[in-house]
Amino acid sequence: MAEISPDTLVPRATGPVATVYLVAPPGGRTAALKVYPQPLDRRTYNAVEVEQAKLAGLRSAPSIVRVESLDDLPDGRTGLRMEFCPQSLTDLIANGPLPIDNVIVLGQILSSVLAEAHDAGLVHGGVTPANVLERPSGQPALADFGMALRLRFPRDLMGDAAYTAPEVLREGELSEAADVYGLGAVLYLALTGLPPFPARPGESADDVVLRVLREPPAEVTGRDVPPGLSRLLLRMLAKDPELRPEAAAVVGEFEALLSGAGATPENETDFDDFRDELAAGRSVPLAVVEAPKKKASKVRVDEPSGGRKSRKPLLIGAGAAIALVAVVPVVFHPGSDETQSTPAPPAAVTAPSVTPSVAPKQAEIKLNPPVDKGTSVVLSWSSTKKSLTYAVIVAEQGVDKPQTSFRGELTTLTVQVSAGLKYCFLIQGSDGATTYQSAPAPIRGATCG
Incomplete structure (x- = not known):
């Protein structure tokens, strides 16, 4: 013990x-x-x-x-x-x-x-x-x-x-x-x-x-x-x-x-x-x-x-034939004394049917301001298009790769975070043919690019 x-x-x-x-x-x-x-x-x-x-x-x-x-x-x-x-x-x-x-x-x-x-x-x-x-x-x-x-x-x-x-x-x-x-x-x-x-x-x-x-x-x-x-x-x-x-x-x-x-x-x-x-x-x-x-x-x-x-x-994420192309333009710019980093080329998930393309102008996903509770952050979002399957992308300061959580059709998520670190969040939604995404949302002074 x-x-x-x-x-x-x-x-x-x-x-x-x-x-x-x-x-x-x-x-x-x-x-x-x-x-x-x-x-x-x-x-x-x-x-x-x-x-x-x-x-x-x-x-x-x-x-x-x-x-x-x-x-x-x-x-x-x-x-x-x-x-x-x-x-x-x-x-x-x-x-x-x-x-x-x-x-x-x-x-x-x-x-x-x-x-x-x-x-x-x-x-x-x-x-x-x-x-x-x-x-x-x-x-x-x-x-x-x-x-x-x-x-x-x-x-x-x-x-x-x-x-x-x-x-x-x-x-x-x-x-x-x-x-x-x-x-x-x-x-x-x-x-x-x-x-x-x-x-x-x-x-x-x-x-x-x-x-x-x-x-x-x-x-x-x-x-x-x-x-x-x-x-x-x-x-x-x-x-x-x-x-x-x-x-x-x-x-x-x-x-x-x-x-x-x-x-x-x-x-x-x-x-x-x-x-x-x-x-x-x-x-x-x-x-x-x-x-x-x-x-x-x-x-x-x-x-x-x-x-x-x-x-x-x-x-749980629902829909076996859906894959999200993970193009995640989430970059931290915390201050002038630090150098902005550039994301590597995106990796795509092969789907059993079609691979969606990112076309955010065809539908709007609105990510509400995140609610920071210290060790967790409450996210909520909405979309102008119905019946989307969502994924939540979380970029953490000091971590090379953002994390993805599959959420199915739900539009809320509580994300575990560490105290003192900066985060950016982004929502992607797919209808099986096309992937849409929200604007990134920061907490704790993070700048998301």
């Missing part, structure tokens, strides 16, 4: 059991530190290590936010150091449901994670929107995996009742079937913008629990939702855990939806190439921009009653 100074911690979020801080060591990358109220006993410490070792061995490990180290605080508390993912699913659906294609890809990735984990004898124990995160690259990832800490620090389930299986609410029984239920509820939220059992005006938390226990969720219709997707979610949300499909079967059904077998003609899309790249954390080659060189057994959990929070992920 490493010891960490409280002076290096920046509060990020407070949950019912642990507090999340950001740690930004000088010259290092920002990480998240989840701090529990008491130190870990030897049994829990060993159990966490075993779980994390198993997760690291899964083929789907790149889609899991794993514990990088266990750190001690001087006051005796223990923190779990993990990569910092700036958004959760709750954040991403703040402006409305995700595109249907994105939900299908998300379901395929997350169900694959659960299927492999279950096969290795691991139960997640709490699949909620707060644990479905988005990396800065745009890749979705499942966090807070494992039972050791859930047993050591029991939490009240009332706040997440809408995403909790009926048998867990009744008996505290966490299982593979409960994981499938949680995933079904999370995907229901992504598809509709609401949980399967949203709180009604004047309704108490107990009322929500009663509906979870007794009422079926509403069938998802409209928006050209494939009937196969709606049926799958309802089966995943079955009251009886014996009636839910296993995670491996869920993977197969999402594969069928991705191949078009379960989609209506309006929604048939070839996701094969794009899905594989997403699961591996796809990134787009960009022009160089130089900155100045300055099967598991069921586990019973007895938990107290009380209130809880809910927070927000994700994601």
Whole structure:
């Protein structure tokens, strides 16, 4: 265990059991530190290590936010150091449901994670929107995996009742079937913008629990939702855990939806190439921009009653036949005492169909002034042309190559940044034939060329 100074911690979020801080060591990358109220006993410490070792061995490990180290605080508390993912699913659906294609890809990735984990004898124990995160690259990832800490620090389930299986609410029984239920509820939220059992005006938390226990969720219709997707979610949300499909079967059904077998003609899309790249954390080659060189057994959990929070992920670029030509005219000109650098020739992504050309005059993408929050920047934009697939380009002072995050059809993004550095941002959008781009937007006095 490493010891960490409280002076290096920046509060990020407070949950019912642990507090999340950001740690930004000088010259290092920002990480998240989840701090529990008491130190870990030897049994829990060993159990966490075993779980994390198993997760690291899964083929789907790149889609899991794993514990990088266990750190001690001087006051005796223990923190779990993990990569910092700036958004959760709750954040991403703040402006409305995700595109249907994105939900299908998300379901395929997350169900694959659960299927492999279950096969290795691991139960997640709490699949909620707060644990479905988005990396800065745009890749979705499942966090807070494992039972050791859930047993050591029991939490009240009332706040997440809408995403909790009926048998867990009744008996505290966490299982593979409960994981499938949680995933079904999370995907229901992504598809509709609401949980399967949203709180009604004047309704108490107990009322929500009663509906979870007794009422079926509403069938998802409209928006050209494939009937196969709606049926799958309802089966995943079955009251009886014996009636839910296993995670491996869920993977197969999402594969069928991705191949078009379960989609209506309006929604048939070839996701094969794009899905594989997403699961591996796809990134787009960009022009160089130089900155100045300055099967598991069921586990019973007895938990107290009380209130809880809910927070927000994700994601994903949609459209396998779309590639963006990464012409990124983002250059820093911080001052007269430093030399302006010149970007290298742009690198293009080969697409399975056509390679778009940049023609910003045919449509306008307006990037609003970035909102700088210190360790993150909130971006929002709009376009005069509908149905574009967007990519967000981020150029950081001192980094040779700008980074790209695929965003699908969403028009907001929270970007992780480092304190004290200058940044330029640019939005590109493609309709599959042509790529459009916004004017670059700076923060902290950066000059974007």
